[in-house]
Amino acid sequence: MTTIASDNPFSAAEQHTLTAFAGAVIPASAEYGVPGADDAQIVADILATARPHYEAVRPGLGFQDTVAAAAYGVPFAELSEADRADFVERSNTEGGFDHIEWEFDPGAIAGQRTLISIILQCYYRDDRVMQSLEMEPRPPFPQGFEVEQGDWSLLEPVKQRGKIYRPA
Amino acid sequence: MTEPVDVLIVGAGASGAAVAWSLAETRMRIVCLEQGDWMNPAEYPSSGRDWESRAFSDMSISPNRRKRETDYPVNDANSPISVANFNAVGGSTILYAGHFPRFHPSDFRVKSLDGVADDWPIDYDMLEPFYAENDRMMGVSGLGGDPAYPPKQAILPPLPLGKSGATIARGFNKMGWHWWPSDTAIATAEYDGRDRCINLGACSSGCAQGAKASTDITYWPHAVRAGVEVRTRCRVREITVNADGMASGVVYYDRDGVEQFQAAQVVIVACNGVGTPRLLLNSQSGAFPNGLANSSGLVGKNLMFHPYASIQGIFDEPLDGYRGPGVCIWSQEFYETDQDRGFVRGYTYEINRGRGPVATAATGMFSGRIPWGAGHHERYRELFNRIAGMVGICEDLPEEHNTVTLDPELTDGHGIPAPKIDYTLSENSRRMLDHAVARATEVLEAAGAVDVITEAPIGVGGWHLMGTARMGTDPERSVVNEWGRAHDVKNLFIVDGSIFVTSAGVNPTRTIQALALYVADSMKRRLANLFD
Numbered sequence: 001m002t003t004i005a006s007d008n009p010f011s012a013a014e015q016h017t018l019t020a021f022a023g024a025v026i027p028a029s030a031e032y033g034v035p036g037a038d039d040a041q042i043v044a045d046i047l048a049t050a051r052p053h054y055e056a057v058r059p060g061l062g063f064q065d066t067v068a069a070a071a072y073g074v075p076f077a078e079l080s081e082a083d084r085a086d087f088v089e090r091s092n093t094e095g096g097f098d099h100i101e102w103e104f105d106p107g108a109i110a111g112q113r114t115l116i117s118i119i120l121q122c123y124y125r126d127d128r129v130m131q132s133l134e135m136e137p138r139p140p141f142p143q144g145f146e147v148e149q150g151d152w153s154l155l156e157p158v159k160q161r162g163k164i165y166r167p168a
Numbered sequence: 169m170t171e172p173v174d175v176l177i178v179g180a181g182a183s184g185a186a187v188a189w190s191l192a193e194t195r196m197r198i199v200c201l202e203q204g205d206w207m208n209p210a211e212y213p214s215s216g217r218d219w220e221s222r223a224f225s226d227m228s229i230s231p232n233r234r235k236r237e238t239d240y241p242v243n244d245a246n247s248p249i250s251v252a253n254f255n256a257v258g259g260s261t262i263l264y265a266g267h268f269p270r271f272h273p274s275d276f277r278v279k280s281l282d283g284v285a286d287d288w289p290i291d292y293d294m295l296e297p298f299y300a301e302n303d304r305m306m307g308v309s310g311l312g313g314d315p316a317y318p319p320k321q322a323i324l325p326p327l328p329l330g331k332s333g334a335t336i337a338r339g340f341n342k343m344g345w346h347w348w349p350s351d352t353a354i355a356t357a358e359y360d361g362r363d364r365c366i367n368l369g370a371c372s373s374g375c376a377q378g379a380k381a382s383t384d385i386t387y388w389p390h391a392v393r394a395g396v397e398v399r400t401r402c403r404v405r406e407i408t409v410n411a412d413g414m415a416s417g418v419v420y421y422d423r424d425g426v427e428q429f430q431a432a433q434v435v436i437v438a439c440n441g442v443g444t445p446r447l448l449l450n451s452q453s454g455a456f457p458n459g460l461a462n463s464s465g466l467v468g469k470n471l472m473f474h475p476y477a478s479i480q481g482i483f484d485e486p487l488d489g490y491r492g493p494g495v496c497i498w499s500q501e502f503y504e505t506d507q508d509r510g511f512v513r514g515y516t517y518e519i520n521r522g523r524g525p526v527a528t529a530a531t532g533m534f535s536g537r538i539p540w541g542a543g544h545h546e547r548y549r550e551l552f553n554r555i556a557g558m559v560g561i562c563e564d565l566p567e568e569h570n571t572v573t574l575d576p577e578l579t580d581g582h583g584i585p586a587p588k589i590d591y592t593l594s595e596n597s598r599r600m601l602d603h604a605v606a607r608a609t610e611v612l613e614a615a616g617a618v619d620v621i622t623e624a625p626i627g628v629g630g631w632h633l634m635g636t637a638r639m640g641t642d643p644e645r646s647v648v649n650e651w652g653r654a655h656d657v658k659n660l661f662i663v664d665g666s667i668f669v670t671s672a673g674v675n676p677t678r679t680i681q682a683l684a685l686y687v688a689d690s691m692k693r694r695l696a697n698l699f700d
Contacts, residue, residue: 088541121221124525140214141376144366145491150329166504168273
């Protein structure tokens, strides 16, 4: 799942923003023993996965820069650690950026959603992340999974109630 | 021009497969044209690490997102529910969940019982032998004795309840409400060359195990062995008519994009509730200036989806999560009409077992339950393997203003006008959705859910496409007669969900296939005077 540089439509600046944004959304955690979404291997997967969706994702990346510039005076990737933490905190709060002026752009909002979706797709198929969730790092097929039968005696009260369909 | 055939079927999905298999015993020359390919199960998403991602791309339920060469675009901008389908041998059964309920007897008598819509010209008892035949062909798993249905025999044992099914069943029991193991088109034991379900959890993006009954691995192998020819990558542009006003064949584009004409004695349309009206409306001629078989003006009208409500609970204890088929049990507590609820007709709850790691994250983040930043991991783990719930499948009543027409600008890769959807959610549906959300929230809380996430209607949930070439005895109020033959064209038949008069409150595939077998049987009984 590596990207080929010549196929990559993302500019260096866009890759920089994307990496910083992915790490802000899902940072590394020593407590859970997982990398952040800005891990190089995961970012390479994100770039490869996002490639066919570049036109949709690009406004989402630009949106981060627009908001960061309005709120902190610099593009997203250049935010200080404190400002990035503040950005994340405000993003988690409804109306967190009401104090700044920015133009609502549905394309940018949709782009951000697509970008986050791709970050999640790539992050949660990473071996290290799956193992931290006690999943085997493998596709479902061909081994499959076990599902317990469950308690079939739960049906008894339903049976006792009798027919409920309407005759026609 | 290719050699004429006796029967030409357009579409190799749920209904096209069933009608082809049934007619094969006549030894007529039967050809099926399918715009998609034969699928290779080894390439289904569950064989790869990116199995959840592919539901957002090449195996998406949305043709507009998927954009395979074999797809056609659908303009559904003027609808709160977008169209879901799949184009391949097997059609949308490639991606369906395999939830496989029958209609109820009351579903065929809506006007008589509840004073709305119209009664069907056939009833449950007429269809029952064909339900049973289809159950054998598809290999239905379930448990006999469901008090919500007349007696019916299960072919295979039910899917396991699992932790999720048992947990939610306890909630239903606390409320004193009906639930039962779902009938599913998923083999729980080896059956007719198919292997048993091994709980891959990716039913809705194709079953690599071959346990799920998509028609490419159920009906079609039998039909092909019996002599039916399937031509893939053949997209039909229009049905042609002769001077007598009878269908003479179809014009289609072959896999090389070359225009071809296939002559036929009988044409059977099996393209679903959007594809079928699209084809009929694209088949304009001097005799049929408003589209083929459209003297009633009802081709493309009365489009019914099933508005879906999603109600998902978050539990403290681990459930099945990503393991196992999504479907496990159903409830039809609120299926039959009770006017005190503020709406007519009703709905089925289809209980969902859980979701994968990516879907868990997306559900949590897009509903505001999983934050960005340092708190992400802890909160994620509070949801992972702990989400289970249900969807409410609401009966959609026919309304003529809900339509499939031809888009004036949008076309597919062959330049054929694409379908345009205009659909409004009715007040009755809105009330039913609200009721489904409220009652499901109660049952999930009774089952121990600590939080509930809802969405109604599900915007991407246009899985079921019905009503756009309705069945009836009155040529002014219907497109096909009571055995599927077009009123206007006596050698033209329709066998897919477009002939539904009403939608019921259940997934339609089992009834679509039973109807296709019934239409085929009606044809076989009348072979000597089929066009009278």
